[in-house]
Amino acid sequence: MTSPGQLALATSPLIAGALQALQRTTGLPVAMGGPVTAGSRALVIDQLRGTATRSLQHLRVDTGAGLGGKAVALARPSTVSDYLNAQGITHKYDRAVAPEQLRAIVALPIRVGKTTRAVLYAATRESIAFGDRVLRAAGSVATRLERDIEVEEEVRRRLAGPPAPIPRDQADLRAELLAIAGSLQDEAARAQLLAVCERLHPVPVPTGGPLTPREVDVLRLAGEGCTNDEIADRLGLLPNTVKSYLKHAMRKLGAANRVQAANRARAAGLLR
Incomplete structure (x- = not known):
């Protein structure tokens, strides 16, 4: 069975791709994020884009603390227009944020089922209120990452588990697996799933004649x-x-x- 640590490791490339998309779609210069550790519900920021220092690298953010911890606790996005002077959040991590001079920040919890699996941040060094366009773009990236993590982990669980009976037409099963493979961003997982598809015999077109x-x-x-x-x-x-x-x-x-x-x-x- 795949362990929580292995599942978290598997999401790392997905988070990296989401951070790149977050910068591109929102136009904000800084993006960062990381997984929420199983059991402790603490966030660890392990990926940074657009930062000037390493002050936030490997920062552990406890649930309810700071902006990211607030997003985890509430299970919904949280924003501030001026982090160091913001009310409504704790300032436990000001010393880590200050070297980056980050002001306006949005924190996005990544939810799979009822569990927060990661948090993404997008930020700027200006004090601004985020408009609807930026928040919609950020939310779209978060939703896509949630779906990608869910698919990735389900595929890994199925590949790691014992063979299950196939309760459906082989053609439909093979097509479903190919569709899942096409949605994966992790090259290794995609190749592994395609190898499984190859073990299913190609399904011939029924005798109704060739398609035009x-x-x-x-x-x-x-x-x-x-x-x-x-x-x-x-x-x-x-x-x-x-x-x-x-x-x-x-x-x-x-x-x-x-x-x-x-x-x-x-x-x-x-x-x-």
């Missing part, structure tokens, strides 16, 4: 979540024509709906 190039195009976009109108617009077709292509593809693949058809086509190697 247009049917493949329509299924690919349907598999990406596009509506019939969106598919029609992107391919220069009429919506009724799209429906016809989907109907024929579903019949050829023996699928009950468009999602199952897209999954089976992907599992058979027909879709990129």
